[in-house]
Amino acid sequence: MDTKEILKKVRKIEIKTRRLSDHIFSGEYHSSFKGRGMTFSEVRQYQFGDDIRSIDWNVTARYNEPFVKVFEEERELTMVLLVDLSASEFFGTTDQFKRDIITEISATLAFSAIQNNDKVGLLLFSDEIELFIPPKKGKSHVLRIIRELIEFQPKSKKTDIAMALRYLSQVMKKKAIVFLLSDFMDDEYDSPLKIASKRHDITGIRIYDKYEVEMPKIGIVPMEDVETGNVILVNTNNRNIRNNYKANYLENVDYFETVFSKSGAGTISTRVDEGYVKKLLGYFKRRN
Numbered sequence: 001m002d003t004k005e006i007l008k009k010v011r012k013i014e015i016k017t018r019r020l021s022d023h024i025f026s027g028e029y030h031s032s033f034k035g036r037g038m039t040f041s042e043v044r045q046y047q048f049g050d051d052i053r054s055i056d057w058n059v060t061a062r063y064n065e066p067f068v069k070v071f072e073e074e075r076e077l078t079m080v081l082l083v084d085l086s087a088s089e090f091f092g093t094t095d096q097f098k099r100d101i102i103t104e105i106s107a108t109l110a111f112s113a114i115q116n117n118d119k120v121g122l123l124l125f126s127d128e129i130e131l132f133i134p135p136k137k138g139k140s141h142v143l144r145i146i147r148e149l150i151e152f153q154p155k156s157k158k159t160d161i162a163m164a165l166r167y168l169s170q171v172m173k174k175k176a177i178v179f180l181l182s183d184f185m186d187d188e189y190d191s192p193l194k195i196a197s198k199r200h201d202i203t204g205i206r207i208y209d210k211y212e213v214e215m216p217k218i219g220i221v222p223m224e225d226v227e228t229g230n231v232i233l234v235n236t237n238n239r240n241i242r243n244n245y246k247a248n249y250l251e252n253v254d255y256f257e258t259v260f261s262k263s264g265a266g267t268i269s270t271r272v273d274e275g276y277v278k279k280l281l282g283y284f285k286r287r288n
Helices: 003-033 057-063 098-115 139-151 161-171 190-199 239-262 277-287
Strands: 038-045 067-073 078-084 119-125 129-136 177-182 201-208 220-224 231-235 266-271
Touching (some): 003 139, 003 277, 057 067, 098 139, 129 139, 129 161, 161 177, 190 239, 239 266
Antiparallel strands (some): 038 067
C-alpha cells in the first residue's frame, strides 16, 4: 500500500469514526470514565461524617488522633489501546477482516478520548511487543495511531496476550483506561490480567467472525492455522468434527468472559458483520 493510498484510507476512517465519536460516543465515554480516577491530595483531621475507610492509620498513630486521606478527581485521563496484530486478525468471511473492525473501533475510542482532552497511547502486539506509542494528546497524534493500525506489518503471526498485559503493567505506572482488542484465541492470561486490572480500568473487546462459531458444511477442504502455518484436510460434512469445532470455540469464549469477570474487567463481543456501534454504546450506558 503506497503513501497516497494509506492517507486516503486514514481519511476515510477518520471521517466515519470522527462522526461517531463526536455525536454518539464522546458524551458516553465522558460519563463512563471521567472522574473515576482519583489522586491523593492531602491528609486532614477527621471530621464527623467522614468515611472511616479513608482514615490514614499511619498518620493517626503518629499524632494519636484520627486523620483522613483527601483525594481529588483526576481532570485528565489516559487511554491505552492494546491491539492484537496476530495473523488470525486478518480473517473475515464478509467484506471486512477482523483487523478492519479493530481499527475502526480503536479510532472511534481515540477520537472520543481527545474530545475530552485525554491522552491516547497504542500498544501493538503479537507474541512480542510490535510497537508502543506513548500516550499523547491531539488530533495529529490520533491520526498517527490510525495510520499505524492500517499499515503496520507485524514480525510474528502468533499471539501472547499474557505478555502484552505484563508489558502494559511495566510501562504504565499510573491508572489508565485500557481497551484490549483481540479475537482472544489464546489462554493463560488470567494472572497478568488480574494484576493489570488492579491498577487500570480494563475492557476486553472481542471481535469474531460467524464461521469461527459454526463450521459451514462445504465438503472436504484444506484448513490452515494462520498462526502456525499448519494445513490439514477437514471433512466439514462430519457432524462430530463440526460439534468439536463449536465446542472448542465456546470453551475459548467462556474462558475470556470468566477471567475478565473475575478480574473486575469489562467485556464486549462483536461480530464482524453485525456492527459495533450499539455494542459500544450499550456498554458505556451500563457503566453509568
